[in-house]
Amino acid sequence: MISLRHIHKRFGAVTALDDVSLDIGTGEVLALVGENGAGKSTLMNVLYGLYHADSGEVLVNGQAVRLKSPRDAIARGIGMVHQHFMLVPTLTVAENVVLGREPSRFGRLDQERAIAEVAATCERFGFKLDPRARVDTLSVGSQQKVEIVKALHRGAQVLILDEPTAVLTPQESDDLFRVARGLAAGGRTVVFISHKLREVLSVAERVVVMRRGKRVAEVRAAETRPEELAALMVGEARMPQAEAQTYHPPGGERLLETKELTARGEDGRPALRGVTLDVHAGEIVGIAGVDGNGQREFAEVLTGLREVDSGSGTLLGGPLAGLTPAEARRRGVGHVPEDRLWRAVVKAMSVEENVALGRQAQTPFAKGLQVDFAGRRERTQTLLRSYDVRPPDPTLPLQALSGGNQQKVVVARELDASPRLLVVVQPTRGLDIGAVAQVQARLREARDGGAGVVLVSLDLEEVLALADRVYVFFEGKVTGTFTRPQFDEREIGRRMLGTGEEATHG
Ligand SMILES: Nc1ncnc2c1ncn2[C@@H]1O[C@H](COP(=O)(O)OP(=O)(O)O)[C@@H](O)[C@H]1O
Ligand SMILES: [Mg+2]
Numbered sequence: 001m002i003s004l005r006h007i008h009k010r011f012g013a014v015t016a017l018d019d020v021s022l023d024i025g026t027g028e029v030l031a032l033v034g035e036n037g038a039g040k041s042t043l044m045n046v047l048y049g050l051y052h053a054d055s056g057e058v059l060v061n062g063q064a065v066r067l068k069s070p071r072d073a074i075a076r077g078i079g080m081v082h083q084h085f086m087l088v089p090t091l092t093v094a095e096n097v098v099l100g101r102e103p104s105r106f107g108r109l110d111q112e113r114a115i116a117e118v119a120a121t122c123e124r125f126g127f128k129l130d131p132r133a134r135v136d137t138l139s140v141g142s143q144q145k146v147e148i149v150k151a152l153h154r155g156a157q158v159l160i161l162d163e164p165t166a167v168l169t170p171q172e173s174d175d176l177f178r179v180a181r182g183l184a185a186g187g188r189t190v191v192f193i194s195h196k197l198r199e200v201l202s203v204a205e206r207v208v209v210m211r212r213g214k215r216v217a218e219v220r221a222a223e224t225r226p227e228e229l230a231a232l233m234v235g236e237a238r239m240p241q242a243e244a245q246t247y248h249p250p251g252g253e254r255l256l257e258t259k260e261l262t263a264r265g266e267d268g269r270p271a272l273r274g275v276t277l278d279v280h281a282g283e284i285v286g287i288a289g290v291d292g293n294g295q296r297e298f299a300e301v302l303t304g305l306r307e308v309d310s311g312s313g314t315l316l317g318g319p320l321a322g323l324t325p326a327e328a329r330r331r332g333v334g335h336v337p338e339d340r341l342w343r344a345v346v347k348a349m350s351v352e353e354n355v356a357l358g359r360q361a362q363t364p365f366a367k368g369l370q371v372d373f374a375g376r377r378e379r380t381q382t383l384l385r386s387y388d389v390r391p392p393d394p395t396l397p398l399q400a401l402s403g404g405n406q407q408k409v410v411v412a413r414e415l416d417a418s419p420r421l422l423v424v425v426q427p428t429r430g431l432d433i434g435a436v437a438q439v440q441a442r443l444r445e446a447r448d449g450g451a452g453v454v455l456v457s458l459d460l461e462e463v464l465a466l467a468d469r470v471y472v473f474f475e476g477k478v479t480g481t482f483t484r485p486q487f488d489e490r491e492i493g494r495r496m497l498g499t500g501e502e503a504t505h506g
Contacts, residue, residue, distance in 0.1 A: 001023070001025060001026060001061055001062070002024040002058070002059065002060055002078070002158060002189075003021070003022070003023050003058070003059040004022045004023075004043065004046070005057050006019050006020075006021055006055065006056040007019070007020045007021070007053045007055075007057075007058075008020075008053060008054045008055045009042055009046060009051060009053050009054055010054055016039045016213055017039050017042055017043055017046070017053070018039075018212075018213040018214050019056075019214070020043055020056075020210070020213070020214065021056075021215065022043070022215065024158060024191060025189065026157070026187060026188075026189055027184050027185070027187045027189065028184055028189055028190075028205055028206060029180050029181060029184045029189075029190045029192060029203055029204045029205055029206075030189070030190070030192065030204060030205070030207075030208065031193075031204035031206070031207045031208070031221070032191060032192070032193045032207075032208050032210065033193075033194060033200055033207060033208070033209050033229060033233060034195065034209060034211055034233055035195065035211065035233050035234060035432040035433055036195070036404075036430060036431070036432050037212075037432070038211055038212060038213070039210050039214075040193045040210055041083075041162055041193065044080060044160045044191065044193060045080075046058070046067075047067070047080075048067070048070055048073045048078060048160060049067035049068060049070045049072050049073040049078075050069075052068075060076050074154050074155070074156070077155055077157035077158060078157075078158045078160070079150075079151025079152070079158065079159050079160065080151070080159075080160040080161075080162065081144065081147040081159070081160070081161050081162065083162045083166065085143055085144065087135050087143060087147065089135050090134065090135075090136060092131065092132055092133060092134055092135065093130060093131045093132070093133050093134075093146050093149075094111070094114045094115045094117075095114065096135055097114075097118045097131075097146065097149055097150045097153050098114045098117065098118065098153070099150075101154070102114060103117065114131075115131045117153070118131040119131050121152060121153045122149055125149070125179075125182070125183070126182060127145050127148070129145055129146060129149065139172075139290075139497075140167050140168065140172070141169070141172035141175065141176075144164060144168070144172075144176070145179075148161075156188070157188055158188070158190075158191065159188060159189070159190050160190075160191045161176075161190065161191065161192050161193065162193045163194055163195075164176055164192070164193075164194075165194065165196060165199060166459075167290075167458065169290060169460070169496050169497060170460065170492075170493040171490075171493050171494070171497065173199060177202065177203040180192065181203065192204055195233070195433075196461065197226040197229045197230060198226055200221070200229070201221045201224070201225075201226065201229070204221050205220065205221055205222075206218065206219075206220060206221065207219050207220075207221055207224065209229065209232045211232070211233060211234070216232060217232045230433060234432070252280045252283070252450060253280065254278055254279070254280050254281075255279050255280060255315070255452040256277075256278060256302070256313070256314070256316070256421060256454070257278045258275055258277055258278070258311065258312070258314075259311055259312045259313065260310070260312070261275040261301070261308060261310075261311035261313050262274060262308070262309040262310045262476075263298075263301055263306055263308055263309050264297075264307075264309060265294075265297055270309075270476060271294045271297040271476055272294045272297055272301070272309075272476045273294070273475065273477050274476070275294070275298060275311070275473075275476070275478055276478065277478060279421065279454055280452055281451065281452050282448075282450050282451075283469060284443065284444070284447050284455055284469075285452070285453065285454050285468070285469050285470070285471065286455045286457065286463035286464075286466065286467030286469070286470040286471070287299075287454065287455065287457075287463075287470075287471055288457070288460055288463045288470050288471070288472050288473070288492055289458075289472060289473035289474060289496055290474075290497070291458050293473045293474050293475055293496075294473050294475070294477075295425075295456045295458075295473050296425065296456070297476075299335075299337075299423050299425050299454070301313075302315065302320075302328070302421070303325060303337075303423055304323040304324045304326070304327060304328040304333075305325060308320050308323075315328070315331065315333070315421070316331040316332055316333065316420055317331065318331060331420075332419050332421060333419060333420070333422075333423060334414040334415065334417055334419025334421070334422040334451075335422075335424075336407075336410055336411055336414050336425065336427050338425040338426045338456075345357070345398055345406065345410060346398070347397065347398050347399035347406075348399060349398060350394065350395050350397055350398065351384070351389075351393065351394050351395070351401070351409060352376050352377060352380040352394035352395065354398050354409060354410075354413065355376070355379065355380045355383060355394075355409065355412070355413050355416075356376050356380075357413070358417075364376065364378065364379050365379070376394075377394055379416070380394040383409075383413070383416060386412075387408045387412045387442075388408070388434075388435075388438060389401070389405050389409060389412070403430050404431045407427070407428075407431060407435070407439070408431075408439065411424075411427065411442060415442055415446055418449075418451075419446075419451055420451060420452065421451065421452045421453075421454065422446055422452070422453045422454070423454045423456075424453065424454070424455050425457075426456065426459075427439055427443065427455070427457070428440065428457075428462060429457075429459070440462075440465065440466055443455070443466060444466070455467060460492065460493070460496075464487055464489065464492075468483070468484050469481070470482040470483075470487065470492065472492055472495040472496055474495060474496060474498040475498065479495040479496075479498060480492060480495035
């Protein structure tokens with residue numbers, strides 16, 4: 001039994017935790033939910049000894065303990081798997097699991113003993129992992145299992161999982177939920193941090209909600225609904241309206257068509273290995289897939305950032321081959337890239353200069369050859385208001401805004417240019433619920449206004465929420481095509497892993 005009592009934690013001017021108390025029982029799956037920045041990770045990092053609270057105390061079995069480092073936490077049976085894994089990719093599963101407490105013989109790592117020990121731990125908790133496999137040959141789901149096995153191997157009684165399903169397929173998530181429930185049934189405790197409410201409710205018994213550094217509610221999973229949890233997370237006043245999700249048949253003209261398209265990735269190896277698809281005006285086409293299966297490269301091809309190798313493609317009336325970013329923009333391609341921090345904006349420039357970027361010579365940003373300062377200011381103010389960018393000050397350097405607000409500026413600018421085809425990559429990553437709803441509403445508006453939208457996202461929930469059609473990418477190929485309302489999440493998940501039925505849906 002662990003209790004966190006009246007924990008306070010500040011980072012400079014930011015109050016990350018404001019008098020948070022939490023009891024963690026044995027044999028339960030407890031979920032910790034809240035918007036980005038609510039303080040979930042900070043709270044658990046305090047319990048894991050990574051952060052030190054400014055005040056408050058941690059009790060383990062009724063006794064106040066000092067957790068100076070993760071070493072102390074691990075000694076008390078507390079283990080944590082972070083959002084970003086901390087494995088050494090070039091070592092084997094066994095080597096990673098025993099790292100820091102290796103069995104040795106004559107001062108050298110005793111490989112065979114390490115392998116036997118790790119195999120025993122896997123066996124005991126029902127994990128199917130090859131202790132001899134190198135970690136960089138494993139899928140993300142398996143790498144996560146290695147992290148969990150590592151914590152259990154060190155004697156974790158309480159296992160903290162920070163956003164563990166963010167990068168998993170639905171099948172891998174199901175697998176993880178089984179593991180979590182099994183551990184709880186065996187008397188261990190799992191703390192599950194997430195903001196995916198449906199899955200939280202399917203795995204946890206008890207849900208604690210945090211908002212802006214405070215603990216605001218605790219509910220039993222059996223007695224609540226996702227809508228109620230979302231309202232608790234954001235506060236009633238800011239609750240976005242749920243959008244009706246209807247199917248929009250692609251009636252419009254064909255904006256993009258590719259046939260057997262191939263292209264190389266950053267490392268020179270084939271990233272697209274024969275992609276055939278099309279996108280029409282008035283539809284949102286989702287590209288689903290596990291990270292690293294060619295989706296990014298595909299978006300780069302469409303925006304002129306990556307050369308086509310072979311195959312053919314037509315984009316807005318011209319060939320895809322030889323496309324440059326300037327030519328893509330001229331034809332009417334809008335682009336909300338994933339790495340907005342360096343590609344889409346100049347952070348030291350003001351918000352209004354960023355809004356004008358790429359359109360400096362057009363009205364209302366220019367009058368003849370001169371900058372139209374008043375026109376630029378006015379347009380920017382209108383956009384900041386309608387996208388609820390905070391603070392709505394056009395003169396601030398962009399870098400003074402939070403990441404979420406910078407993202408809103410990029411989306412506002414790209415949509416303001418009325419693109420015919422909009423290519424968006426991970427458009428809502430890192431945004432809070434209110435901002436996610438706004439950005440998604442704008443993408444639907446663009447679609448309803450006749451634009452074609454190509455949505456690349458690793459978040460399958462987002463793809464399913466927005467897209468009219470979905471192409472699944474696996475190893476640079478399309479392994480499935482789905483049309484709303486025939487979205488079959490399980491089958492999409494199987495296609496993401498390169499398995500599943502032969503026939504395509506829809
Ligand atoms: N190491 C840090 N340095 C400065 N600020 C931080 C640090 N870690 C977290 N914060 C801030 O504390 C707040 C809570 O963050 P976090 O606990 O990561 O939220 P959550 O996990 O709920 O998304 C945020 O405002 C975040 O920016
Ligand atoms: Mg976090």
